[in-house]
Amino acid sequence: xxxxxxxxxxxxxxxxxxxxxxxxxxxxxxxxxxxxxxxxxxxxxxxxxxxxxxxxxxxxxxxxxxxxxxxxxxxxxxxxxxxxxxxxxxxxxxxxxxxxxxxxxxxxxxxxxxxxxxxx
Amino acid sequence: xxxxxxxxxxxxxxxxxxxxxxxxxxxxxxxxxxxxxxxxxxxxxxxxxxxxxxxxxxxxxxxxxxxxxxxxxxxxxxxxxxxxxxxxxxxxxxxxxxxxxxxxxxxxxxxxxxxxxxxxxxxxxxxxxxxxxxxxxxxxxxxxxxxxxxxxxxxxxxxxxxxxxxxxxxxx
Amino acid sequence: xxxxxxxxxxxxxxxxxxxxxxxxxxxxxxxxxxxxxxxxxxxxxxxxxxxxxxxxxxxxxxxxxxxxxxxxxxxxxxxxxxxxxxxxxxxxxxxxxxxxxxxxxxxxxxxxxxxxxxxxxxxxxxxxxxxxxxxxxxxxxxxxxxxxxxxxxxxxxxxxxxxxxxxxxxxxxxxxxxxxxxxxxxxxxxxxxxxxxxxxxxxxxxxxxxxxxxxxxxxxxxxxxxxxxxxxxxxxxxxxxxxxxxxxxxxxxxxxxxxxxxxxxxxxxxxxxxxxxxxxxxxxxxxxxxxxxxxxxxxxxxxxxxxxxxxxxxxxxxxxxxxxxxxxxxxxxxxxxxxxxxxxxxxxxxxxxxxxxxxxxxxxxxxxxxxxxxxxxxxxxxxxxxxxxxxxxxxxxxxxxxxxxxxxxxxxxxxxxxxxxxxxxxxxxxxxxxxxxxxxxxxxxxxxxxxxxxxxxxxxxxxxxxxxxxxxxxxxxxxxxxxxxxxxxxxxxxxxxxxxxxxxxxxxxxxxxxxxxxxxxxxxxxxxxxxxxxxxxxxxxxxxxxxxxxxxxxxxxxxxxxxxxxxxxxxxxxxxxxxxxxxxxxxxxxxxxxxxxxxxxxxxxxxxxxxxxxxxxxxxxxxxx
Numbered sequence: 047x048x049x050x051x052x053x054x055x056x057x058x059x060x061x062x063x064x065x066x067x068x069x070x071x072x073x074x075x076x077x078x079x080x081x082x083x084x085x086x087x088x089x090x091x092x093x094x095x096x097x098x099x100x101x102x103x104x105x106x107x108x109x110x111x112x113x114x115x116x117x118x119x120x121x122x123x124x125x126x127x128x129x130x131x132x133x134x135x136x137x138x139x140x141x142x143x144x145x146x147x148x149x150x151x152x153x154x155x156x157x158x159x160x161x162x163x164x165x166x
Numbered sequence: 167x168x169x170x171x172x173x174x175x176x177x178x179x180x181x182x183x184x185x186x187x188x189x190x191x192x193x194x195x196x197x198x199x200x201x202x203x204x205x206x207x208x209x210x211x212x213x214x215x216x217x218x219x220x221x222x223x224x225x226x227x228x229x230x231x232x233x234x235x236x237x238x239x240x241x242x243x244x245x246x247x248x249x250x251x252x253x254x255x256x257x258x259x260x261x262x263x264x265x266x267x268x269x270x271x272x273x274x275x276x277x278x279x280x281x282x283x284x285x286x287x288x289x290x291x292x293x294x295x296x297x298x299x300x301x302x303x304x305x306x307x308x309x310x311x312x313x314x315x316x317x318x319x320x321x322x323x324x325x326x327x328x329x330x331x332x333x334x335x336x337x338x
Numbered sequence: 339x340x341x342x343x344x345x346x347x348x349x350x351x352x353x354x355x356x357x358x359x360x361x362x363x364x365x366x367x368x369x370x371x372x373x374x375x376x377x378x379x380x381x382x383x384x385x386x387x388x389x390x391x392x393x394x395x396x397x398x399x400x401x402x403x404x405x406x407x408x409x410x411x412x413x414x415x416x417x418x419x420x421x422x423x424x425x426x427x428x429x430x431x432x433x434x435x436x437x438x439x440x441x442x443x444x445x446x447x448x449x450x451x452x453x454x455x456x457x458x459x460x461x462x463x464x465x466x467x468x469x470x471x472x473x474x475x476x477x478x479x480x481x482x483x484x485x486x487x488x489x490x491x492x493x494x495x496x497x498x499x500x501x502x503x504x505x506x507x508x509x510x511x512x513x514x515x516x517x518x519x520x521x522x523x524x525x526x527x528x529x530x531x532x533x534x535x536x537x538x539x540x541x542x543x544x545x546x547x548x549x550x551x552x553x554x555x556x557x558x559x560x561x562x563x564x565x566x567x568x569x570x571x572x573x574x575x576x577x578x579x580x581x582x583x584x585x586x587x588x589x590x591x592x593x594x595x596x597x598x599x600x601x602x603x604x605x606x607x608x609x610x611x612x613x614x615x616x617x618x619x620x621x622x623x624x625x626x627x628x629x630x631x632x633x634x635x636x637x638x639x640x641x642x643x644x645x646x647x648x649x650x651x652x653x654x655x656x657x658x659x660x661x662x663x664x665x666x667x668x669x670x671x672x673x674x675x676x677x678x679x680x681x682x683x684x685x686x687x688x689x690x691x692x693x694x695x696x697x698x699x700x701x702x703x704x705x706x707x708x709x710x711x712x713x714x715x716x717x718x719x720x721x722x723x724x725x726x727x728x729x730x731x732x733x734x735x736x737x738x739x740x741x742x743x744x745x746x747x748x749x750x751x752x753x754x755x756x757x758x759x760x761x762x763x764x765x766x767x768x769x770x771x772x773x774x775x776x777x778x779x780x781x782x783x784x785x786x787x788x789x790x791x792x793x794x795x796x797x798x799x800x801x802x803x804x805x806x807x808x809x810x811x812x813x814x815x816x817x818x819x820x821x822x823x824x825x826x827x828x829x830x831x832x833x834x835x836x837x838x839x840x841x842x843x844x845x846x847x848x849x850x851x852x853x854x855x856x857x858x859x860x861x862x863x864x865x866x867x868x869x870x871x872x873x874x875x876x877x878x879x880x881x882x883x884x885x886x887x888x889x890x891x892x893x894x895x896x897x898x899x900x901x902x903x904x905x906x907x908x909x910x911x912x913x914x915x916x917x918x919x920x921x922x923x924x925x926x927x928x929x930x931x932x933x934x935x936x937x938x939x940x941x942x943x944x945x946x947x948x949x950x951x952x953x954x955x956x957x958x959x960x961x962x963x
Contacts, residue, residue, distance in 0.1 A: 074839070078726065078727075079725070079727055081723050081725065083197070083199070083304040083305075084304065084305065086196065086197060087578075087580055088578075089578075089725065089726075091573075092571075092573040092575060092578070094904075094921045094930070096269055096295060097295070097299075097304050097305065099295070099923075099930075100269070100294055100295030100296055100298065100299055101299060103294045103295070103296055104294075104296045104299050107296065125199070125299065125300075125301075125302035126199045126302060126304070127199050127200060127721065128720070128721070128722050128723075129197050129199070129721045129722060129723050130723070131722075131723060132723050132724070132725025132726060132727055132728070133725065133727035133728060133731075134722045134723070134724055134728065139714060139718065139720050139722065140710075140714075140722065142706075142710070143706060143707070143710045143714075143724065143728075144732075146702070146706055147699065147702045147703045147706055147732055148732075150698070150699060150702045151695075151699040151702075151736075154695045154698055154699060155695060158691055158692075158695055162681075162688075162691065169668075173664075173668050176664060177661075177664060180657065180660055180661070180664070184653070184657045186712065186713055186716045186717070187629070187635070187653055187712070188650070188653060189716045190635050190712045190715065190716050191633055191635065191649045191650060191653065193715065193716075197721055271926075
């Protein structure tokens with residue numbers, strides 16, 4: 047078991063590097079997270095509507111202007127509302143959304159442990 | 167006792183879900199951004215249609231007048247129908263109409279204006295559709311009534327006679 | 339005209355038969371030494387009537403009988419015969435008729451195939467099933483009659499939505515419905531068994547067949563839908579966490595949980611309440627899905643004609659079913675807790691309970707993510723979107739322990755066990771961690787979470803792979819399914835990590851060239867088919883090794899209705915898919931080109947096939963014994 051632990055420690059140290067992504071990946075990530083207003087079931091990345099194509103150009107431009115991911119989200123949120131983001135941020139509207147599944151997971155665990163008194 | 171509470175809560179939860187679903191049935195599921203009024207106009211640099219010069223949005227709306235920003239395109243069918251109304255409105259001295267030509271070919275746009283007349287004081291040439299997004303628009307046509315650097319009213323879709331009357335009243 | 343009349347009246351007769359069956363069943367229930375043959379006969383006759391009605395609709399489509407409103411709305415004389423037939427269930431009315439057909443078919447099969455169970459149980463199951471059937475009959479006849487006729491008779495139909503004109507989608511609904519409706523049998527028989535207090539080992543092994551059947555069909559149905567999205571929606575994705583996809587995933591999660599739970603119940607009398615709850619929720623989730631999709635409460639990429647009136651009917655029907663089942667559960671169910679404590683923490687029981695715990699968590703994530711926007715909108719009129727990032731954030735981290743448990747669980751014995759070959763299991767774990775680490779290192783996509791995730795999937799892969807050799811045919815069905823799952827997770831991960839994409843605008847004759855890929859836009863050709871015209875573009879694509887491939891994506895202009903779709907061209911090989919689509923750009927003379935290389939695409943489908951094959955094998959093994 048000791049060997050196993052040691053192995054994991056070394057392994058994790060090696061894993062923490064080059065976390066940065068380039069602009070292309072960032073652009074894809076951002077457009078995947080924006081919802082298209084014309085075809086409302088799709089992300090901007092997936093959509094080929096005129097609106098979505100303009101959004102893609104604009105995201106590119108904003109990235110070149112040096113805006114961060116979150117600044118770009120804020121920009122679109124201000125124009126079109128929270129709806130435009132596929133990744134709802136944690137605020138008073140979405141506490142239940144984010145925390146209820148986790149709560150269910152914990153309650154589930156509690157039920158399992160409480161109801162099944164396992165034989166030693 | 168415990169079981170009774172369980173029964174009541176489960177039933178209550180399902181009744182709540184039912185009511186919520188029932189209410190949700192009455193609404194439309196298509197999202198349109200809220201028409202926020204009394205917003206400041208966005209800041210951006212734009213290409214002008216005729217002169218091809220770069221200009222600033224604050225430059226375009228600097229006078230102490232009413233402005234109507236109209237997003238249009240030669241390929242947009244409803245734009246054709248609202249165009250005559252814009253021509254009428256352009257005769258009113260109190261208001262200046264600024265066009266935003268959305269994702270168009272210059273030649274087509276010129277033909278469109280030659281055919282139907284040009285109500286615009288100035289036209290922003292938005293080849294890639296970026297400026298329209300700065301305005302928070304998502305389709306053509308859309309119109310914004312502006313006074314003193316502030317958007318008073320936003321119209322999604324083509325204008326009609328009633329809406330033009332409303333604009334006439336607002337700028338009196 | 340005649341077909342519509344026959345179809346319509348056989349539906350009404352079918353509804354009357356339902357009432358007759360209920361009457362006969364109640365009479366039979368009081369005096370239940372044997373099953374009244376009249377019941378069997380009426381069920382058979384009902385099946386015949388519904389099939390007749392369904393065939394009438396199919397033939398109305400085949401003969402393009404536009405006096406029928408459904409045919410008029412969804413067909414056209416120029417459609418190929420295959421799509422005329424598949425158009426039958428490509429619309430709301432027809433698909434409901436198909437639901438009803440499968441419902442009546444399954445209950446009939448249930449009646450003749452179930453031999454060793456008490457008569458009372460069979461009658462009660464039939465009764466509950468008839469309640470569902472009556473609901474569907476009324477729904478069909480009242481709000482969505484497929485046999486409405488039009489006068490004057492139109493010359494030509496409006497045509498089938500082009501994106502539905504696809505082979506995968508033509509067979510997707512029937513397969514999916516077999517899964518959904520199979521779960522209705524589980525629902526009815528679980529309620530019946532609860533009423534008679536006979537949830538037991540014996541019942542478990544009897545219902546397991548039905549669970550497996552619907553599970554296999556549901557899995558295949560979801561896969562077909564996903565393949566369709568990959569080919570037809572044209573952006574190279576195969577799962578979008580779209581509401582319509584989520585509602586098909588939810589019953590699948592519940593059913594998978596139930597499948598594992600049944601395994602425990604087959605061995606010992608525990609988890610009875612839990613099995614009932616799962617049986618009920620599987621079907622209610624299917625119905626809930628139908629409601630969300632058909633009522634148009636949620637907007638989705640998948641187009642469905644929707645109508646609030648129909649939504650209301652399904653909603654009321656759905657909640658009546660829920661209330662009935664709550665009533666049955668609370669009043670009849672007596673939990674038996676006798677063998678409860680009788681297993682160690684390191685045992686098969688524990689691992690299955692852990693599986694249930696995680697599956698329920700995944701289900702709650704999908705459910706909450708799908709319906710939360712509705713709740714928020716109604717309660718506070720705030721509109722938000724819940725999309726892929728939400729699901730990824732909440733599901734992916736939990737997959738890691740889930741995969742590990744999946745690897746170790748099946749190796750444990752019932753009641754109490756020791757891990758025999760600890761050494762080799764730890765060795766395999768280290769090997770899989772190292773492998774995934776180096777894979778990611780080589781391809782420069784090194785994120786900690788990815789490494790751990792791939793490690794655990796690789797671990798499951800190795801363990802199950804090894805079991806093929808050391809355990810031989812002992813429980814091979816389970817092993818195949820778990821092996822398939824590890825393959826699925828691995829392919830999805832590699833696919834999402836190593837996909838590459840080029841988006842560019844090209845005119846004919848131009849070449850796009852970056853250091854790795856050359857895309858040469860050779861030519862365009864026009865083509866004309868019976869139901870569409872198309873522009874076919876030809877591309878030569880040269881990779882860094884100098885191998886040239888020709889791909890020809892299309893833009894199709896369908897004639898009825900007049901819609902432009904873009905058809906991707908996909909070259910599938912064992913290791914990767916090359917995917918290209920073109921699009922017109924408004925007012926420009928160039929085309930927008932999107933070229934993607936997607937590794938392991940084929941393996942995603944193959945692994946799902948493997949998973950369902952595992953289920954199928956388990957089904958036949960049971961019958962053999």
